[in-house]
Amino acid sequence: MLKRRRKLKKHSPVGSRPGLLQVPEGALPSRIRLVSFDADSCEEVEAASLEQVGAALAAGERLWVDVRGLADLEILQGVAELFRIHPLALEDVMNVPQRPKQVAYPENHQIVLQMLVPNHIDRFEQLSLFVGEGWVVTYQEQYDDDFDGVRERLRGGGGRLRTAGSGYLAYALLDAVVDAYFPHLHTVQGLLEEVEMAVFDEAHGGILERMHELRGTLLELRRAAWPQREVVQSLLRGESKFFGEEIQPYLRDIADHAIEILDQIESARDSVSNLTHIHLSLVGQRTNDVIRWLTVMASIFIPLTFLVGVYGMNFEHMPELGWRWSYPVLWTAMIALAACLFLFFARRGWLRDD
């Protein structure tokens, strides 16, 4: 049985007003995790209210507002209004999955990426990241993510994470999203090698299904990784004021990783596609083996069976039947004939196993 594909996006009804918000099916209740920090301290509120966020913003603190779960419209809109997020951008947040993209608005910068859900081979959740002067807002579909390392560094306070601008925090989050592809690709590579082994060892039932699924997985990864690369490269072209000169080397680093991810995906795709051809050739070769065996068996015994049939006939006038040595002579002749055919086939190479 084939695995179910990625759920198709549920679009707003055709012709509806732009910016119309629809809670996606199966969305989780929204929770705000508020991290406010400066060079000296870092405070985390696990389940913050809109008021707390508003207060922190008004107090001019550096903020990371992490909204997880897309079920509660008021919370999502409340945060969006606090940080002046454009209605179309908020529509992108809800309308999952979006193709990765980045848009510069006058007051903030929107970045949409597809994060790999930890411990799944090809499930994605959408990260919508907004970066403004002094703050970063992230919207995620799931509660799990790959940002524990970043949180740890914020708490620890080493490095530049607490002192550099909001662009640097955004960079750290993007970096975590992109780097999470590598262990994933490692797993995919493992699957690919298993399929490779299976193809060459023997064609067990189901190998074509596995190949087809692997190809589907790679297609999904590529559809997420390709525009992700574009996003990072546009940021690199310095189109946003929040990613200044000093963040460029770091962004270039992400861009290199994004390209390498695509490289690995393309290599894997090429291998799978090649395996399809190899498998076809191997099936053909095995059929050839089987048919050669059949041909050799049939070709040797069919003439012999004919011969014994001849002497099974009941004609009255068959002189050979009465001769003394007919029977042993026939056996000798039959063995000789079989041997000749056997040698003939050996010469043609039909007895060799490919």
Add this chain to the structure above:
Amino acid sequence: MLKRRRKLKKHSPVGSRPGLLQVPEGALPSRIRLVSFDADSCEEVEAASLEQVGAALAAGERLWVDVRGLADLEILQGVAELFRIHPLALEDVMNVPQRPKQVAYPENHQIVLQMLVPNHIDRFEQLSLFVGEGWVVTYQEQYDDDFDGVRERLRGGGGRLRTAGSGYLAYALLDAVVDAYFPHLHTVQGLLEEVEMAVFDEAHGGILERMHELRGTLLELRRAAWPQREVVQSLLRGESKFFGEEIQPYLRDIADHAIEILDQIESARDSVSNLTHIHLSLVGQRTNDVIRWLTVMASIFIPLTFLVGVYGMNFEHMPELGWRWSYPVLWTAMIALAACLFLFFARRGWLRDD
């Protein structure tokens, strides 16, 4: 039986005058639906006359003139003259189907798109949209369309549809055309998964026809969606004065959708193409299964049949025939031989079902 392809375009006779108008075969009678609106009110006339349109235009009202059906030349030309539509542009209106395109004329902007006809898998009708100062004119081939949502919003009066310029109304219509591809692609995706299941379950007759048709459908969709993306992206490059600064974020939104549509089409094409290879491999594998069975059966019984043939011979001097235990001994030998061959084939793995 293969489905009939899209009707080929009937071009004007070779060498004929540019701007020569020909009513397309099977065109429906033309009807003008006139919507005049301002911030406060919205009036609809279901079957307006040319005079009514002229009067409304002269009155300086905001207008959406929706001409449906291409059979009546006077009506089409009448509207074109009122709104100073270029003869070549009007030729495009009649000469269906046109490749999607957009052309900026000094006095208005022409956009040609292929709309999906509701409830058909790959039938298109052409939308020719003209936007000028304060008005939008649309020409459609069919009476059905996907604009009910837009009309509802015009009547309702919420949002910016009645207050923003004519470019915003044009955007709303384009958005409806582009978004209508998504439910369509959903259906195509469903067909694809059915074919996928059918391929892996068992090759029922007709599966290749269905694959070929699906591929044809995807080709049609791609031929409509590819230039559609170009059209939206040219609009985005700000080449038209009717799509000003404030409409850019909305156009960018359409552009994202147009790219995603192409993405999905390409993914589906890749899957179908892969399925063709998989199907070939599966057919080969099944042939291999069948031939292995034949070979095993034949290889076991052919030598046995030879042996019983030997003792069916009528030679007078065959000592074995008279021996007491010949018959049971032969049975034993034959069973042993069959067993050996059986084991041999089991070892080679030819008894396993792939």
Add this chain to the structure above:
Amino acid sequence: MLKRRRKLKKHSPVGSRPGLLQVPEGALPSRIRLVSFDADSCEEVEAASLEQVGAALAAGERLWVDVRGLADLEILQGVAELFRIHPLALEDVMNVPQRPKQVAYPENHQIVLQMLVPNHIDRFEQLSLFVGEGWVVTYQEQYDDDFDGVRERLRGGGGRLRTAGSGYLAYALLDAVVDAYFPHLHTVQGLLEEVEMAVFDEAHGGILERMHELRGTLLELRRAAWPQREVVQSLLRGESKFFGEEIQPYLRDIADHAIEILDQIESARDSVSNLTHIHLSLVGQRTNDVIRWLTVMASIFIPLTFLVGVYGMNFEHMPELGWRWSYPVLWTAMIALAACLFLFFARRGWLRDD
């Protein structure tokens, strides 16, 4: 038997002087058709002499000099000298077939296109068109062409053909050349659908030849249509003074047609290429059908034949031979065995026709 391909171009000897003129093999005698016109009148001379052409040019009339047949060097060169056509351009006229191209010379503009010969599926003749101030010169290989519509319009005098500049006449001729591809593609589309039907109905002998030929035809069309598109688009980029601002919308119209022609060719190529794969799968499927039948027949009768062989043996001590009910019992057993095997194959699905 495969159809003969397009005659290969006979190039001038390697290392020969540029501008060296060679009459192409099988060229027709040259005839000049002179059309001189102004806003009020239009005069045609079917077989004009060089002197007549020179006189008309000197008289400052608007001219269309249509030279058909490339056999008479003096005529071709005489016309070229009158209109100051560059020797390299004249070499292109003679050196058929040329890849479509356009070159701006200081005094005139050269356009080379491949016209489809009416009533042939993939035969081309070369049109070399030169446009200068007040005149158009065309060189054709054949007497037949698709310009009757243009001539009619010149005679009729309606439209702008007699009043607009020479660029407009050139446009009308280009338009006729490009539009002539559409009925052609219609025919090719018909052939494609025939092949499609043939592939799915049953593989008649010759289907692969027809596919291969169709593919060859499409390749030829593409080789002519691809550079043709480039030619029109370069003209559109306003690189020539003879194709001014007012002709741009008309050229854009041709460009749209040229792109659509390529689109249709590519779609057809994709379909043919897909059909090749489908055909391979179908052949495999049919082989599978045949082999399944063979296997079922052989598997059922081979054991039975063995059994009757057993009781055809002549051993003296075969107790069964003397038993009263041996014969009917054996029949029953054989029928039961056959039925079991039959059921077994039915279960495996080998009796179903794919």
Add this chain to the structure above:
Amino acid sequence: MLKRRRKLKKHSPVGSRPGLLQVPEGALPSRIRLVSFDADSCEEVEAASLEQVGAALAAGERLWVDVRGLADLEILQGVAELFRIHPLALEDVMNVPQRPKQVAYPENHQIVLQMLVPNHIDRFEQLSLFVGEGWVVTYQEQYDDDFDGVRERLRGGGGRLRTAGSGYLAYALLDAVVDAYFPHLHTVQGLLEEVEMAVFDEAHGGILERMHELRGTLLELRRAAWPQREVVQSLLRGESKFFGEEIQPYLRDIADHAIEILDQIESARDSVSNLTHIHLSLVGQRTNDVIRWLTVMASIFIPLTFLVGVYGMNFEHMPELGWRWSYPVLWTAMIALAACLFLFFARRGWLRDD
């Protein structure tokens, strides 16, 4: 046996000094052919010495120094020094084969092309051409070339070859190199058609080898022709002072030819690639034919053989054996059965030859 591929380039040892010169394996002794000419005269020296070249250069004559054979380092370096050829450029001369390229040095312009060796299907020799103020230097690997036409024109003195600048002579040589591809492609086209015929007539042994070789040949040609086109197009972009305004139309002519060569190569590649698929389909179809025949033969005779086996049994109690009409009745039944099966197969279309 497969043909040996093009000798791989022997590179200088890794890490060696740039400009290090190594005589290529199997190089021929170097000979200088000196042609000095002006508008009125043309003098040729078949085996000139370095001194003669130096003297002619000092005398300010127009020169074409044609060095053939790369075995004598002193001669090659001597000429290079006289004409101030850069050491890296000289390394390119020796390091055959080089990818075609063109480099503008301050004092001269280097052009490297791969010339087809006359009368070979895919052997190349390298032409390194240097053009400076008033002179052209060419280095060739072999003594044979395609420049006889150019020499003839130099001697004859007609045309502009003796009067125009050194760029015009260089153009004439380039033109000869590029045009020499056409007769070659003609031969390849012939080979392709032979293979085409062979594929469709019947699969003789060796057809796949021939296809593979043809494909290899086309790959070689493409590897030479692709950068050749780039070279000519860079020259066309007017990057060199030696190819001035008045030579542009001539270079454009070469560029057209270079593109057409690539066009023809790509078409041929497409055809070969298609033939591979066709061949596979044809082999499958023939296997199908053979197996159908086997199945029909076996299916008709296997049941009959079973029947006659039944009445060959030796049971004592087989009432039919004694009946008067058993034998003719059985024959009738068998013939009827065979006829039924025959009709059945005819209905299925298995008796038709594809």
Add this chain to the structure above:
Amino acid sequence: MLKRRRKLKKHSPVGSRPGLLQVPEGALPSRIRLVSFDADSCEEVEAASLEQVGAALAAGERLWVDVRGLADLEILQGVAELFRIHPLALEDVMNVPQRPKQVAYPENHQIVLQMLVPNHIDRFEQLSLFVGEGWVVTYQEQYDDDFDGVRERLRGGGGRLRTAGSGYLAYALLDAVVDAYFPHLHTVQGLLEEVEMAVFDEAHGGILERMHELRGTLLELRRAAWPQREVVQSLLRGESKFFGEEIQPYLRDIADHAIEILDQIESARDSVSNLTHIHLSLVGQRTNDVIRWLTVMASIFIPLTFLVGVYGMNFEHMPELGWRWSYPVLWTAMIALAACLFLFFARRGWLRDD
């Protein structure tokens, strides 16, 4: 058994601080080889300490600091600090393998390449090269490299290596890395020809594995060679102050080599891919050969066996059994029938070996 692929890169933990250094698995102990030179002298220290390097740098000597082995963090960081290498660049040094790239930092220029490990078919080690004012620092994974020629030239003192700037030394090293691909490709070409021979001679077991491995090798080479070309071309675009005007011709030379390497890889890939198709066709052809033999054998003997079966029946009333000449007549008939069938098959061409 398939060969193990290239070890996958071990990335830093997701979300970790940029610039975090991790010693790669299996790294060798680090050793510094210090070469200080000027126009007159060249001194080498095989195992230099950080102090020696610092002293030499302070003394303003021209330096080549070659760090081999990545196991000792202090040494790597010590060198990096001395030469002000950016932490992200140092992370690239450790994080092997990196995609080849080049980054211009204000104080130095980073170049990352994948060097082929001598005597391995597709193992790479990473070279990280930094060039600054007067010095070159290289980091290598292994002790072996292809730089012996460069070292020799430094010691010898001929050429410009000791006198030109640090860019020239960097060029010499890059040149050695790129040129080392050629002997490698030579080996790969040899493997390809072996596989080619094997495919056409006879399909030995394992040929598909070898093809698949070769394809994998070529993919690896391409993944290293493609960005390598980009690196050299960016340098050529003069983006770095350390690669000035006078080094451009040398860089252009490397760029030509890099393109040729890619050209050869692509040609080889095309050949392998073609061989896959050829192999499939050959397997099909061989199956066809075998089945034809089976069909001929079976078709000739099956009717004969039926005939002898007929006369083996035990009916009492079979008049032929008693006739005098039945037996020889039957033999004659059978021989005639066999001969007819034989001729029939010969006519169809089924007796010919393809």
